[in-house]
Amino acid sequence: MKRIKIKELFIANPVGTKVCIKxxxxxxxxxxxxxxxxxxxxxxxxxxxxxxxxEKFAEDIMQHIATGVSLSVxxxxxxxxxxxxxxxxxxxxxxxxxxxxxxxxxxxKHSLEFLxxxxxxxxxxxxxxxxxxxxxxxSYAIHQFFHEQGFVYLHTPIITAVDAEGAGxxxxxxxxxxxxxxxxxQGQVDFKRDFFGQKTSLTVSGxxxxxxAALGLAEVYTFGPTFRAENSNTxxxxxxxxxxxxxxxxxxxxxxxxxxxRFLKYVIGFALExxxxxxxxxxxxxxxxxxxxxxxxSFLPLLDRLDNILTYPFACISYTEAIDILKASQPNKxxxxxxxxxxxGCDLQSEHERYLVEKHFTKPVIITNYPRAIKAFYMHQxxxxxxxAAMDILFPGIGEIIGxxxxxxxxxxxxxxxQSMGMNSNILQWYLDTRLFGTVPHSGFGLGLExxxxxxxxxxxxxxxxxxxxxxxxxxx
Ligand code: ATP
Ligand code: MG
Ligand code: MG
Ligand code: MG
Numbered sequence: 405m406k407r408i409k410i411k412e413l414f415i416a417n418p419v420g421t422k423v424c425i426k427x428x429x430x431x432x433x434x435x436x437x438x439x440x441x442x443x444x445x446x447x448x449x450x451x452x453x454x455x456x457x458x459e460k461f462a463e464d465i466m467q468h469i470a471t472g473v474s475l476s477v478x479x480x481x482x483x484x485x486x487x488x489x490x491x492x493x494x495x496x497x498x499x500x501x502x503x504x505x506x507x508x509x510x511x512x513k514h515s516l517e518f519l520x521x522x523x524x525x526x527x528x529x530x531x532x533x534x535x536x537x538x539x540x541x542x543s544y545a546i547h548q549f550f551h552e553q554g555f556v557y558l559h560t561p562i563i564t565a566v567d568a569e570g571a572g573x574x575x576x577x578x579x580x581x582x583x584x585x586x587x588x589x590q591g592q593v594d595f596k597r598d599f600f601g602q603k604t605s606l607t608v609s610g611x612x613x614x615x616x617a618a619l620g621l622a623e624v625y626t627f628g629p630t631f632r633a634e635n636s637n638t639x640x641x642x643x644x645x646x647x648x649x650x651x652x653x654x655x656x657x658x659x660x661x662x663x664x665x666r667f668l669k670y671v672i673g674f675a676l677e678x679x680x681x682x683x684x685x686x687x688x689x690x691x692x693x694x695x696x697x698x699x700x701x702s703f704l705p706l707l708d709r710l711d712n713i714l715t716y717p718f719a720c721i722s723y724t725e726a727i728d729i730l731k732a733s734q735p736n737k738x739x740x741x742x743x744x745x746x747x748x749g750c751d752l753q754s755e756h757e758r759y760l761v762e763k764h765f766t767k768p769v770i771i772t773n774y775p776r777a778i779k780a781f782y783m784h785q786x787x788x789x790x791x792x793a794a795m796d797i798l799f800p801g802i803g804e805i806i807g808x809x810x811x812x813x814x815x816x817x818x819x820x821x822x823q824s825m826g827m828n829s830n831i832l833q834w835y836l837d838t839r840l841f842g843t844v845p846h847s848g849f850g851l852g853l854e855x856x857x858x859x860x861x862x863x864x865x866x867x868x869x870x871x872x873x874x875x876x877x878x879x880x881x
Contacts, residue, residue, distance in 0.1 A: 407425070410443070410444070410452045414448065430451050432469050454493045456495040472504030473504045475501060477493060481494075523871070535686070541678050542675055558613075558614055558624040566831055615782075616838050617651070618846055627853075639865045639866055642874055645854050646870075647850050649850045650663070650667075655847040657847060664797060672714065686706060709801075719765040721770070723775065726760060733759065754804075757769075772793070784810040802859050
């Protein structure tokens, strides 16, 4: 008999037909000669209830059925007497596929910290299966959005000799084959030049390569893993994360901002439409966790937070306006920032970003025209000589979700920026070539996939929205 997934079964509601289901036991309950087994197969947040009489099967089968055990069950779909679902499965045959002795996931609420320690098993929980189905839907929607707009999906390299951000947060690449390593003049192995004699790292961004492609294909995007040697322990930073980076020829900063806002609304709208059950589950989980805790008057349930993104236009202010707002907020002692805003030119800390988004505007905020000195070398320099055509998009509860800019298309300005920041222009010669031949105004941005998934799922810690998080001290699984 053909296997059917639980999600499809609930949609088809085929009462009276025979089906086979394969999945993992969440709970087993025996009452008055009836056994109830809740089975989940990963296709939906909802479990299928299996009903049977204990005598119908050999005792050792019944004994072994416990939380975590994998089963194949065939039987007849019947209308449910009670419970949460319209249907359940009256079992004819039950086969144990895999037993689970001392299974660490018991049918009680485990802390997210505990589940992080067993990241390889947390896919079997309701919370994480919901999160990773939503992560999938978001990734799919990202490709769909750009495909519909006529963008070309570009695969950019992971191994690179270029520090695209100029921030020195790179991991170097080393070969373990000593034979292949070059030697220093003293005859020692030169670990610094270990990519067949060249110094290389894991990419921090595919932007520069995507720019080169955009100056030929016009509209492209990369979507892949990026790496940053961030030795910080925040709930927003990973050493390995996935970034979506569109680059567009003939777009100025305003076009770039308009695309980014449309893009975020599209992807969040897609999740709302296609992940309703998972989002409702996560919303309830979040609301349950707040019971009995101090209430924050501005708190909105998850689905309302997502709906609001679709409903209201984002706020858009310049860096200078942001500084004025932050300065004006300081006289109030209660609201004093740990890093006071003294003068124009300082970088915004996450407390400032959160104040603007969560207290002042209470919606996403786009900040434009940052001081040149605090932004990367490739941003378009403006007439005032002080600012660049940059934009950051800040989200409630998250902070920076997107960083982007109009790129510097003028060869002389770009060369000067590279030199003034003390970067190696030899390695960037290919990049400068794109400005030497047929340069055009162009723009792009980078979105951290995990921060978007955090926003959509309401998960507090970035480690809980990537299957196997890579953070300092965490590379085992
Ligand atoms: P932050 O200020 O939060 O450190 P950033 O300005 O260094 O971020 P960008 O270089 O602008 O980051 O990268 C583009 C986007 O990639 C960010 O807006 C964010 O969504 C995401 N991002 C950056 N660093 C990380 C990280 N370490 N872990 C997860 N996502 C990240
Ligand atoms: Mg950073
Ligand atoms: Mg930043
Ligand atoms: Mg940034």
